[in-house]
Amino acid sequence: MPHPDVLDKLVSLAKRRGFVFQSSEIYGGAGSVWDYGPLGVELKNNIKARWWNAMVRQRDDVEGLDAAILMHPRVWEASGHVAGFTDPLVDCKACKARFRADKLQDAQCPRKPSKRPGEHADCQLTEPRQFNLMFKTFMGPVEDSASVVYLRPETAQGIFVNFLNVQQATRQKVPFGIAQIGKAFRNEITPGNFTFRTREFEQMEMQFFVEPGTDMAWFEKWKAWRREWHLGLGLDDDRLQFHQHDERELAHYARAAFDIEFDFGGSLGFQEIEGVHNRSDFDLTQHQKFSGKRLEYVDQAANKRYVPYVIETSVGADRVTLAALVNAYREEAVAGEQEGRTVLRLHPAIAPITAGVFPLTRKDGQPDMAERLAADLRKRFPVFYDDAGAIGRRYRRQDEAGTPFGITIDGDSTTNDDVTIRFRDDLRQIRVASGQVADVIADYLASDKPTAEVPRT
Numbered sequence: 001m002p003h004p005d006v007l008d009k010l011v012s013l014a015k016r017r018g019f020v021f022q023s024s025e026i027y028g029g030a031g032s033v034w035d036y037g038p039l040g041v042e043l044k045n046n047i048k049a050r051w052w053n054a055m056v057r058q059r060d061d062v063e064g065l066d067a068a069i070l071m072h073p074r075v076w077e078a079s080g081h082v083a084g085f086t087d088p089l090v091d092c093k094a095c096k097a098r099f100r101a102d103k104l105q106d107a108q109c110p111r112k113p114s115k116r117p118g119e120h121a122d123c124q125l126t127e128p129r130q131f132n133l134m135f136k137t138f139m140g141p142v143e144d145s146a147s148v149v150y151l152r153p154e155t156a157q158g159i160f161v162n163f164l165n166v167q168q169a170t171r172q173k174v175p176f177g178i179a180q181i182g183k184a185f186r187n188e189i190t191p192g193n194f195t196f197r198t199r200e201f202e203q204m205e206m207q208f209f210v211e212p213g214t215d216m217a218w219f220e221k222w223k224a225w226r227r228e229w230h231l232g233l234g235l236d237d238d239r240l241q242f243h244q245h246d247e248r249e250l251a252h253y254a255r256a257a258f259d260i261e262f263d264f265g266g267s268l269g270f271q272e273i274e275g276v277h278n279r280s281d282f283d284l285t286q287h288q289k290f291s292g293k294r295l296e297y298v299d300q301a302a303n304k305r306y307v308p309y310v311i312e313t314s315v316g317a318d319r320v321t322l323a324a325l326v327n328a329y330r331e332e333a334v335a336g337e338q339e340g341r342t343v344l345r346l347h348p349a350i351a352p353i354t355a356g357v358f359p360l361t362r363k364d365g366q367p368d369m370a371e372r373l374a375a376d377l378r379k380r381f382p383v384f385y386d387d388a389g390a391i392g393r394r395y396r397r398q399d400e401a402g403t404p405f406g407i408t409i410d411g412d413s414t415t416n417d418d419v420t421i422r423f424r425d426d427l428r429q430i431r432v433a434s435g436q437v438a439d440v441i442a443d444y445l446a447s448d449k450p451t452a453e454v455p456r457t
């Protein structure tokens with residue numbers, strides 16, 4: 001069965017619950033730029049932390065880096081972005097809209113009735129012209145060509161220019177990698193689909209430096225590891241696929257490339273969330289040429305020197321966050337209840353709030369006990385305390401926020417010192433001594449599985 005289109009519903013839920021807001025909304029919004037609200041920033045931070053853990057902390061052959069966004073302008077000449085980071089653009093003189101010339105089939109003219117650009121009788125499309133996607137600005141007080149700098153369109157170049165710095169500082173031997181998370185900017189002609197294609201976004205990139213000749217074997221390993229990582233995040237197996245770039249799609253630097261695609265449902269369908277690229281020695285060789293500095297690796301044991309090949313894994317933090325939300329979104333009937341529920345079945349480890357704590361009533365010492373428990377749990381997990389409204393409504397609010405555990409303090413709790421834990425996914429409820437709640441939750445998080453998959457009595 002095809003996955004339904006949930007994007008519009010998600011945009012509304014994201015605003016209602018505080019995941020994502022349109023940037024500068026009170027001024028009418030800034031084009032395709034989004035702000036992460038209180039829940040969204042937690043979700044995205046959890047995803048970034050998970051990536052950093054898997055790529056840097058849990059490996060002894062990958063080092064971390066945080067390079068600056070602004071770099072020497074020659075970097076972008078060497079990388080090929082000044083000359084070639086372009087999309088073909090057409091303007092319509094009738095409606096003033098702009099389209100990517102190579103994507104006219106997928107585009108819509110803004111006028112009614114809805115048609116493709118060029119299909120209205122008075123459409124006036126210009127000849128395509130190349131449009132560079134890099135944002136340009138000026139360094140210092142003088143706005144002339146000598147002071148032009150670019151907002152980086154990818155984080156990768158910050159890694160290439162630091163290759164020898166990191167290698168020498170850490171005494172890593174090839175093969176080894178450098179990873180970083182950071183903002184990137186692209187003046188996309190046709191951004192859209194919520195946070196899928198935006199002009200400001202965050203990348204999580206890793207460049208793995210290998211001896212030429214061993215590159216394709218490493219490429220295959222990284223392809224498999226990266227798919228595993230997405231599965232570990234809770235993305236469904238049947239929503240992930242590889243797409244191999246053919247000759248026409250291969251970037252100028254790539255010897256081989258696969259996209260990891262996620263099925264966003266509806267007409268958007270399978271789309272790239274990550275690229276795994278064999279960049280050969282293109283980047284280091286280019287930077288050697290443009291900087292005049294040698295960027296070779298000296299293998300003392302084998303008495304040889306060479307410019308390493310690079311296997312790159314490049315994933316968008318915003319796109320994966322959106323994939324996690326789409327994957328998690330459900331509208332479900334609830335047995336015995338008239339109203340259904342909307343729930344985000346997020347993997348517990350990335351959910352913005354781990355546990356909701358609810359005193360059933362505001363009397364009989366229940367709020368005191370609930371507040372004490374919430375304070376205790378907060379030392380280990382993000383917790384939301386809610387004593388407002390009917391308990392069913394409080395559960396529903398946390399279901400929409402993706403909170404995996406709900407802890408209710410009722411009339412028996414103050415006498416027996418126990419509470420109910422409700423599981424978001426299968427709505428099971430178990431009774432647990434209040435002193436054990438934190439350990440029970442920690443067990444689930446350590447098992448690293450969605451709550452419904454972990455059997456527990």
Ligand code: GAP
Nearest residue numbers: 154156196197198201273274275314315316319
């Ligand atoms: N260094 C290689 C590189 O940047 P890319 O395929 O252009 O490769 C990598 O980008 C990832 O960055 C994509 O798979 C996507 O997740 C994310 N990305 C690229 N452009 C984006 C945009 N305009 N908005 C959001 N994410 C984007």
